[in-house]
Amino acid sequence: MRDKQREETRRRVYRSALEIFRRDGVSGCRIDDIAQKAEVSRGAFYFHFATKDDVLIELLREGEAPVEEAITALPEDTKLEKVLEAVDEALAKFWENELTLWPDVTAGALRLYASADAREVQPVRAALGRRFKMAAERGELSPVLPPDTLSDFFLANSLAAMLAWCANPALGLPVVLGGVSHLFLEGARGGKS
Amino acid sequence: MRDKQREETRRRVYRSALEIFRRDGVSGCRIDDIAQKAEVSRGAFYFHFATKDDVLIELLREGEAPVEEAITALPEDTKLEKVLEAVDEALAKFWENELTLWPDVTAGALRLYASADAREVQPVRAALGRRFKMAAERGELSPVLPPDTLSDFFLANSLAAMLAWCANPALGLPVVLGGVSHLFLEGARGGKS
DNA sequence: ATTATCTATAGATCTATAGATAATGC
DNA sequence: ATTATCTATAGATCTATAGATAATGC
Numbered sequence: 085m086r087d088k089q090r091e092e093t094r095r096r097v098y099r100s101a102l103e104i105f106r107r108d109g110v111s112g113c114r115i116d117d118i119a120q121k122a123e124v125s126r127g128a129f130y131f132h133f134a135t136k137d138d139v140l141i142e143l144l145r146e147g148e149a150p151v152e153e154a155i156t157a158l159p160e161d162t163k164l165e166k167v168l169e170a171v172d173e174a175l176a177k178f179w180e181n182e183l184t185l186w187p188d189v190t191a192g193a194l195r196l197y198a199s200a201d202a203r204e205v206q207p208v209r210a211a212l213g214r215r216f217k218m219a220a221e222r223g224e225l226s227p228v229l230p231p232d233t234l235s236d237f238f239l240a241n242s243l244a245a246m247l248a249w250c251a252n253p254a255l256g257l258p259v260v261l262g263g264v265s266h267l268f269l270e271g272a273r274g275g276k277s
Numbered sequence: 278m279r280d281k282q283r284e285e286t287r288r289r290v291y292r293s294a295l296e297i298f299r300r301d302g303v304s305g306c307r308i309d310d311i312a313q314k315a316e317v318s319r320g321a322f323y324f325h326f327a328t329k330d331d332v333l334i335e336l337l338r339e340g341e342a343p344v345e346e347a348i349t350a351l352p353e354d355t356k357l358e359k360v361l362e363a364v365d366e367a368l369a370k371f372w373e374n375e376l377t378l379w380p381d382v383t384a385g386a387l388r389l390y391a392s393a394d395a396r397e398v399q400p401v402r403a404a405l406g407r408r409f410k411m412a413a414e415r416g417e418l419s420p421v422l423p424p425d426t427l428s429d430f431f432l433a434n435s436l437a438a439m440l441a442w443c444a445n446p447a448l449g450l451p452v453v454l455g456g457v458s459h460l461f462l463e464g465a466r467g468g469k470s
Numbered sequence: 471a472t473t474a475t476c477t478a479t480a481g482a483t484c485t486a487t488a489g490a491t492a493a494t495g496c
Numbered sequence: 497a498t499t500a501t502c503t504a505t506a507g508a509t510c511t512a513t514a515g516a517t518a519a520t521g522c
Contacts, residue, residue: 086474086519093475114509125477130511191384194440226463229456237457240437247387248433263422267430270419271464279493279500286501307483318503323485477516484509494499 094132096122101129101139102185110136110188137192140185144193147178152207155215164219165269168238171212172261175242180257186250190243209239225272234272241268287325289315294322294332295378303329303381330385333378337386340371341401348404357412358462361431364405365454368435373450379443383436402432418465427465434461 100122104113115136119126133139154174158167179186216231216238225231245264249257293315297306308329312319326332347367351360372379409424409431418427438457442450 089519090475116509126510127478127513128476131474131476187384187387190387191380194380194384194443229460233456236441237437237460240441241434243440244433244437245430247436248429250387263426264430264433267422267427267461267464269464271460271462282493283501309483319484320487320504321502324500324502471520471522473518473520475516475518478514480511480513482509482511484507486505486507488503488505490501490503492499492501494497496497 093122093124093128097124097129097132098139098142101133101136102143105136105139105188106184110140110185137188137195140189140192141196143182143185144189147175148206148208150174150178152211155208155211160218161222162215164215164224167212167215167219168265168269169262171208172242172258172265175246176257176261179246183250183253186246190247209235212239229272238265238268238272241265286315286317286321290317290322290325291332291335294326294329295336298329298332298381299377303333303378330381330388333382333385334389336378337382337389340368341399343367343371345400345404348401348408353411354415355408357408357417360405360408360412361458361462362455364401365435365451365458368439369450369454372439376443376446379439383440402428405432422465431458431461431465434458 097118101118104118104121107113108117113136115126115129119129122128133142151171151174154170155167158170182189213232213235216225216235219225220227220231220234225234229237241264242261245260246257249255249260290311294311297311297314300306301310306329308319308322312322315321326335344364344367347363348360351363375382406425406428409418409428412418413420413424413427418424422430434457435454438453439450442448442453
């Protein structure tokens with residue numbers, strides 16, 4: 085009962101915060117406005133979230149779920165190329181309409197990964213790492229670099245692509261992600277078909 | 278005389294801000310401490326820099342100069358591989374000891390590039406774009422993607438590599454940048470030697 | 471009775487701006 | 497005289513925390 089109440093308030097604060105972020109920008113908005121929309125005191129915001137960035141990190145975590153599901157939904161022997169296509173599609177679907185928030189989300193993510201808490205659960209990283217390993221065993225990848233490293237490069241690459249897309253959104257997120265992935269795979273294959 | 282005075286104060290505020298940023302973190306530090314170290318009023322900080330991020334953007338701009346010089350110092354017919362090596366070296370030299378600041382610098386850069394001011398001078402982007410174009414004419418690159426696009430991908434790639442390096446600095450920045458560039462070139466060549 | 475959730479609020483810090491000072495232009 | 501640089505400070509907003517309330521555990 086208490087748990088339910090807390091989660092309900094937390095979600096209300098969370099959704100209100102994202103609304104206000106989209107309207108006024110993350111750094112420009114006032115916590116008071118978020119609290120007012122959620123019909124709680126300003127203190128309640130800080131009870132649930134230490135900073136504005138923590139709201140964005142929760143959004144980032146929610147965005148990981150569909151990507152992880154897209155990976156695990158595929159048979160284990162799926163060619164890596166198809167796995168990466170699925171990742172791109174899931175990423176694009178979730179973030180395509182968050183152009184305004186994405187720079188701040190990334191900034192928050194950076195602070196998170198650079199901090200000590202980076203050792204927390206990273207479901208997408210783990211799931212994708214497994215697929216890269218299997219692909220390497222099937223001979224789909226150049227053996228020059230370890231599959232773990234390649235997997236991390238791929239994710240960093242996609243992140244960078246989304247930044248590039250923010251600066252110049254005309255191309256559309258699916259096209260940008262697809263282009264970068266193609267380039268990456270060419271390099272990772274290292275001459276192999 | 279007035280100009281000289283202003284620039285001197287501005288530089289003192291700039292250097293003090295970076296010192297305090299490194300000591301207390303960007304979001305954690307107080308403007309008062311910066312102003313006190315620079316021996317000016319807090320208002321003087323805001324006179325020269327609208328926000329803390331603007332100080333970081335100035336650092337980013339200063340970091341572009343040595344990279345641009347490293348590019349233009351090479352003969353025009355230098356192989357692209359050598360150009361990228363020079364870029365990596367200049368990047369690593371400037372940022373290697375800024376591990377603490379780099380996540381915040383990137384975050385500031387994102388806000389800049391996502392904003393309307395993104396149309397400002399981007400000397401590195403221009404200089405590197407020229408080299409990619411010349412390399413394409415010499416047949417060093419796959420003709421699948423336009424050289425401009427490849428050039429932007431390379432920069433985004435290096436940015437992503439520096440993020441990855443922040444999360445896991447054990448490898449050392451030159452190694453990480455070199456690895457990513459190698460991977461990129463393999464892909465950009467598209468099977469060509 | 472104890473604890474988790476949230477409110478109310480004091481004190482810290484920031485942002486915006488009116489005004490002081492000294493250099494510049496005429 | 498006018499303008500650019502900087503200071504002083506009022507008002508806005510945030511952060512930290514003491515205390516109220518209501519659910520939980522015994």
